[in-house]
Amino acid sequence: MTLEAMRRAEIARLNDHFRFTGEGGWTYLSRGVAALPIMAKEAAIRAVRHFADFTPDNDPHGEHDCALLSVGEHRIMWKIDYYPHNDTRDHAPDPADPATTKRVMTIMLAGEC
Template identity: 45%
Template structure:
């Protein structure tokens, strides 16, 4: 398996389960009530509308979702284990900490 496919598989596994990294929501997302947050999280987990336009590197690390009359983005970033620098190898779990951020589009 090439590195891009490995990163894509790891990103998908994390996004679908919220296990294997950290999930962060922005202040704008936090204004949703709990039921709406859970519904938005389910939409992020189920996102599969990847195209060459929104996923040019094939890593499944970004998505855009219409929800409750607004637009929300989610983004996966891969950091080193100390969350200081980008990961030296996002395909290697031993040196990578994934962070999934969910935000309102206007917060981007």
Template identity: 45%
Template sequence: MGETTTNPHAAKIAALNDRARQRVDPCRWVITQGVLACDPITVAELLIAVEDFDSFTEDNDPYAEHDFGVIKLHGNTFFWKFDCYDVDLLMHSPDPSDPTVTTRVLTVMLADEY
């Protein structure tokens, strides 16, 4: 495996991402049209699976920020991912480890929508 860059704030970013994904802290969720076209029970199960996700490994989380996950459910593969923007949602956050300058956006999608 290739060498990854270590972010000194990775543990704090991971904790903030986990709290947002688990709906402890505020976060904007975006659910794609592909996901919304699924059966409502599948959508509900998917959102619970996103909240409960904890299968982070070096392969799927090379920067240790807990910002991406893959979920297989009812024959479909789904992705979820975080993007961190400034508070006005105009550009990337200047510091994703600082919640006072960051708005987290969690997108849940079908893998083929990526």
């Protein structure tokens, strides 16, 4: 495995851990998701937490940082962005380093992109 492949695998591992636990960052719901009935909102969050259907088509860089899925009648998109741990204005220099990177996930309706 190349150094770059190992780096991407570590980013994917960190993203999966964050997505499942919420540790190491913040999660935001878009207005559309926040306005869903509680059961639909909970189903969307649970689907994002447990998403594992990554393919080269929906995850070309192998970092598990974005996906589109169906939850009931809703198309949900989620994405993870990276920021310096202490400043959300600039991108983090290395998303493979959890000591310097805060992950921010946004869960939205596909039509809100």
